[in-house]
Amino acid sequence: MNIAYLSIGSNIGDRLHHLTKAVRALHAHDRIEVTAISSIYETEPVGYTDQANFLNLVLRLETSLNPFELLDVCQGIENDLGRVRDVRWGPRTVDLDILLYNNDNIESENLTVPHPRMDERAFVLVPLLEIAPDSIQPGVAIDDDGVVCWETVDGVERFLSVGE
Ligand SMILES: Nc1ncnc2c1ncn2[C@@H]1O[C@H](COP(=O)(O)OP(=O)(O)OP(=O)(O)O)[C@@H](O)[C@H]1O
Numbered sequence: 625m626n627i628a629y630l631s632i633g634s635n636i637g638d639r640l641h642h643l644t645k646a647v648r649a650l651h652a653h654d655r656i657e658v659t660a661i662s663s664i665y666e667t668e669p670v671g672y673t674d675q676a677n678f679l680n681l682v683l684r685l686e687t688s689l690n691p692f693e694l695l696d697v698c699q700g701i702e703n704d705l706g707r708v709r710d711v712r713w714g715p716r717t718v719d720l721d722i723l724l725y726n727n728d729n730i731e732s733e734n735l736t737v738p739h740p741r742m743d744e745r746a747f748v749l750v751p752l753l754e755i756a757p758d759s760i761q762p763g764v765a766i767d768d769d770g771v772v773c774w775e776t777v778d779g780v781e782r783f784l785s786v787g788e
């Protein structure tokens with residue numbers, strides 16, 4: 625069985641309802657079992673900032689689908705929940721991104737795994753830390769200041785984000 629981690633976000637309408645519907649739709653699929661879900665985080669928009677706050681979560685699933693079939697399922701769920709694709713990084717009823725699929729590296733026209741921007745996104749790293757601490761690279765830790773993500777560049781630690 626394959627293990628994948630997905631990020632789900634919503635910032636239009638009833639955000640919690642959209643997250644719930646997306647998780648239920650995944651779990652209802654006969655070749656997917658959702659096996660862990662992070663807490664839900666309210667997050668400020670990243671990238672295109674002139675939009676409402678998001679609710680975000682990360683989940684772990686087991687599946688017999690290959691990564692391209694999984695992407696099709698994710699996009700089908702986005703479409704069913706009324707996702708409109710216009711502004712890049714813009715508002716969306718629901719967005720499902722594949723973060724990791726086993727330890728695979730995939731570079732194709734319509735799918736890149738690990739997700740190419742996941743390491744820059746606290747809205748991904750913080751919930752992922754909750755359910756998959758061993759999956760986070762290069763470094764994440766919890767200390768008295770909260771969650772700290774870093775990478776080491778030429779022997780110097782560079783901090784990526786600090787959350788609550
Ligand atoms: N790991 C991945 N997960 C989901 N979609 C991916 C992935 N890699 C590439 N894609 C492609 O990215 C395209 C755009 O996806 P989408 O509109 O959800 O981007 P976005 O969420 O606005 O931005 P971002 O990719 O930075 O999260 C999709 O049509 C899909 O084919």
Ligand SMILES: Nc1nc2c(c(=O)[nH]1)N=C(CO)CN2
Nearest residue numbers: 633667668669670671678713
């Ligand atoms: N806080 C937050 N910001 C975003 C999000 C998201 O899910 N949460 N998704 C984006 C495109 O994938 C762009 N910016």
